[in-house]
Amino acid sequence: MYKILKKKTLAENIIMFEVKAPMVAKSAKPGQFVIVRIDEKGERIPLTICDYDKDLGTVTIVFQVVGASTKKMSKLSEGEFLLDFAGPLGNPSEFVSLNTDELKKKKFLFVAGGVGTAPVYPQVKYLREKGIDCDVVIGTRNKDLVILKDEIEALGCRLYICTDDGSLGFKGRVTDFMKKLFDEGNSYDEVVAIGPMIMMKFVCLLTKEYNIKTTVSLNSIMVDGTGMCGACRVTVGGETKFTCTDGPEFDGHLVDFDEAINRQNMFKDEEVRRLHHSRECSCF
Structure with missing residues (x-):
């Protein structure tokens, strides 16, 4: 059993838990994920650390509360417990294998879409602790959906906010702002993009034009988290990969995003059906 020490609502339907899990914390690295299970009847939920x-x-x-299981998990309070909290799983971010001298030769641009800001945070934190220069762009629909802004600013990196409605920062898409950065003479050795699949697709199309190495995280299509269910199959460079065991991070210029988007959409109807069913059950 894993105790929830702290719970915080970051934005509408976006919840943060701080969980007591010493063995996971001891081995965790940026880019990895955990499998959470609420109780014996709960489904496995892969979540990036x-x-x-x-x-x-x-x-x-x-x-983010998107289905029946995450809805149920959002009802848990501080002091309550999760049955399973397995990890760390997956491969850490590629830059973790580089020494500090190698990292200091690079400049990173992180692009986060919505809840994708959460897995971006530990990567930026890791680099800033080593004195590595990096910029961060966060994109959301409006200012109320921006998360971890203060935490990222506290790391001492340059943070830019983009909102669709212009309620905070730059009005427009993250790709529009990225192009502005590039055209103003800002140069980067690597872009790391984490967020909605469609956002990552267009980020990669842009960075390919500028010949900038781009890493993406496909954590959102994971289901089982062990490679056994096959739901997270994705084509990378013409080869079939499993997001949970071969990733979750890949070379974005090699990912077949259209296939990945179609695979992700396969489960939407089932999630909606289960969410409606759980609401109906709670009424009786």
Whole structure:
């Protein structure tokens, strides 16, 4: 059993848990994820690690309420427990394998869409702790959906906000702002994009024009988290990969995004059906 030490609502339907999980915290690295299960009848929920503290033995996760299981998890309170909290799973971010001298030769641009800001945070934190220069762009529909703004600013990197309605920061898409950065003479060795699949697709189309290496995280299509269900199959460079075991991060210029988007949409109707069913059951 894993105790929820802290719960915080970051935005509408976006919840943060700080969980006591010493063994997971001890081995966690940026880019990895955990599998959470609420109870014996609960489904497995893969969630990218947002933060971890090896000394305190805590791991922070952020999730969006999109289906019956995440709706149920959002009802848990501080002091309550999760049955399973398995991890860390998946491969850490590629830059973790580089030494500090190698990293200091690079400049990173992180592009986060909505709840994708959560897995971006530990990567930026890791680099900033080593004194590595990086910029961060967060894109959301409006200012109320921006999360972890203060936490990222506290890391000392340059943070830019883009909102569709212009309620905060730049009005427009993250790709529009990225192009503005590039055209103004800002140069980057690598772009890391995490967010909605369609956002990552167009980020990669743009960075390919500018010949900038781009890494994406396909965590949103994971289901089982062990490679056994096959739901997270994706074509990368003409080869079939499993997001949970081969990723979750891949070379964005090699990902077949159209296939990945179609695969992700396969489960939407089932999620809606289960969510409606859970609401009906709660009425009796």
